[in-house]
Amino acid sequence: MNSQATRRGPGVAYLCWTDIVGMVRCRGVPESRLEKVRSTGLGWAAAGLALTTFEQPASNPWGPMSEVRQVPVPGTETHIDIWDDAPPLTMILCRALDQSGEPWDCCPRQFLATAIDEFHSLTGLTIHAAMEHEFTLLDTGFDETVSFSLEQMRRVATFLEDLSEALDQAKLDVETIEPEAGRRQYEISCGPAPALTAADRAVVAREIIREVARRRGYCATFSPKPFPGKIGSGAHLHFSFVNRAGENVTFDRNGPAMLSRSAAGFAGGVIRHLKALAPFYASSPVSYLRLGPSNWSCGYTSFGVQNREAALRVCPPPVIAGQDRHRSFNLEFRPLDATANPYLALGSLIRAGIAGIRGDLPAPRTLECDPASLSEADRRSMGIEALPSSLDTALSSLASDSLASSWMSANLNSVFHSVLTKEADLARPLSPEDLCRRYVRIY
Template sequence: MQAGDVAYLAWSDYVGMLRCRGVPLSEIKSRMAHGLGWAVAGQALTPFDDIAPNPWGPMLEVRQVPVPETETRLAIWADTPPLHFFLCNSLLADGSPWDCCTRSFMTHALADFEQETGLRFMAAFEHEFLLRGETLKPTTPFSMTAMRLVPQFIADLANALTQAGVQPETIEPEYGIGQYEISTAPAVGAMAGDRCIITREVIREVARHHGLQASFTPKPAPDAVGNGAHVHFSFVDKAGGNGSYDPKGTGGAAAVAQKFIAGVVRYMPAICALVAPSPVSYFRLGPHHWSCGYASFGIQNREAAVRICPSPERDPAKQGKAFNMELRAPDATASPYMVIGALVRAGLEGIRQNLPLPAAIDRDPSELSDSERAQLGIKPLPGSLGEALDLLDAEPAVKGWMSPTFYDSYVAVKRKEIEMFAGTDPRDICRRYQDAY
């Protein structure tokens, strides 16, 4: 540690931005108990320099209190000060969670899931992003050349992710020009959301050091390849095994996992407002994009909103370890905390209601006729953020996952985003979000 080092106290807000305040690193110990104050009207910020109408005004303040296990420090380059930050819970003066804290939204859902099922939730996000820079040249997707154009960036990224403790698993070129994908090992409980945020910030930091910009926007241009933030998830039982796996179940899914999937599919149209929550999200979300356009279930079907990813293991004794499920609608304009919270809440509804597993489809749902989709109970996902918010408002169960203040203030921010871009050329919308994310 050097004199002048700064530690950031950071939190993820309604629009998935990591807001922060900094303190001298020498003072961080004194801030661990009570953090730093923050005017909660900041929760009404859009991703830009606009603020939505909100119930707080200048009065209410919460404490952004560091979560010790999220401490992240990167000290890799001699010519760049370390990146040192903690993720925070937003707490009231009495130490109780603020009802509009996105991290608490997630942790309360996780606690309810464990209490009601005896299982712990485990998840990992895929991180698709675009690199931009004056020296970068277009090249062939999925190619070795795409990796070797930026070899030092790739090497530093692997080093930084390892130092950050997020356990990188793959770094690969993707389909889009300048697009890459990072996957990390899954984490249990709240750390799944924390690890997602840490990973994105590490990617951005390494890109900055190399004079590049990493953008996680869902769509850099209307006709460009999009970036998703798919979530792979499973359950951990008390013995440490995969509680979502049963070799006798459909696709290998245990009964509890089948009900969980059914709940997610049932509430998928409404939770789009929470997991694909920006105007630009709906340039990506739709048929033929390998993202999904319908609330559907499949096995190894990348056009299904929820899919089972069977284990590649041939040894029956090992098959359960790699079995997982995937939610494909989310993108990085959503707070990872809200994505996990919404996913877990929807799955819990399926368990509570004992919903049957939907029929697995083996093709793009858009290729089915209207009558075939109706027979299978497959509903279209919203085609715009406005439609998504209307579907959210029409679903009392989903609204009930949030306090009235959380719900009203969140919707106000999202309506503000819609208002800001009314009548705007889609290309300009994409550019704005590419710069913001």
């Protein structure tokens, strides 16, 4: 598509990082200067981590005095060049270093990296993960089509062709591009990768989807509830455990829910801390319009096999002659949405799993129905609780869980609560309709 494209001079490379509210922030440099900043990065006010989606920053420990370095991570550069009439997109993901050159204790990417290292030290295993990216197209010129239909795909066929080419250039190992249940809603699924790479892929995939949509005159929104009372969008996270030989060791045909001992303990930890995890996986006030009973996005601390109303579910492959079932066996975490920082979300999930393994927790009780169909007494007897119904209650749940609160450094804990509290405060006067309208263009 770009064989005749002409360039006026050096392009712009964007050094990118993701903050507490899931926004990709950046500084740009001419590509001719890129080599000069690869090792030293660019300065960024530490207080930038306190930005909200409402422009006003939250209170933070740094004010105008402290600065960190956003340093490019080798191997994370993405270059998309598929249009004759638009410049390429070059973006490089960064990690934050403090003034001494050490990893900043508030860097979200470092938060995940540390959790991964701790999990490996404890178990000798690595975590592989993949996200499904649900999004809605705005400004398409048509309103609704039938869910999951070919019509829904062909209405935006050129956009999807461009998207496929761009994602392929980015080497994101895309497995499916498909229509979804909501109006003008679509989903991209990437293949599994080591957890840190999986989080990197999530950041890059969303920005490529947004970029391709812009080039076609659309707006791609990942808002968890773009329209009040309509289908929401999630970012379901699939994960499994891999040993040194590269084998998936999540599966045990004789284990509870077919889980290996480490996977069972991990699942037990996730469910035990699930309410406290809510600000990490549902980081926006609008997230809580999506979460709820019987929405296929889960509203309770429940666990199941193939149960799409469970917050954490086992996804066993079908029994097919000659197929080794352990290869693609995985767990799916369903409450996550794209307002969350993927590094903080995945890092906190791993920390909860580590706590479960260390405590030798059993696998959670398997639920074989929609938890909303049970009486309150039955749910109570099974240890199933409602998830937080607002960002305020989610933050309270985190604050009341001393172990979950300890996973962050003191500074990160402080600014995390400050940012999300301010986000909740500023959104509180809004009606559900205004809340959806407020966030639909941001995400």
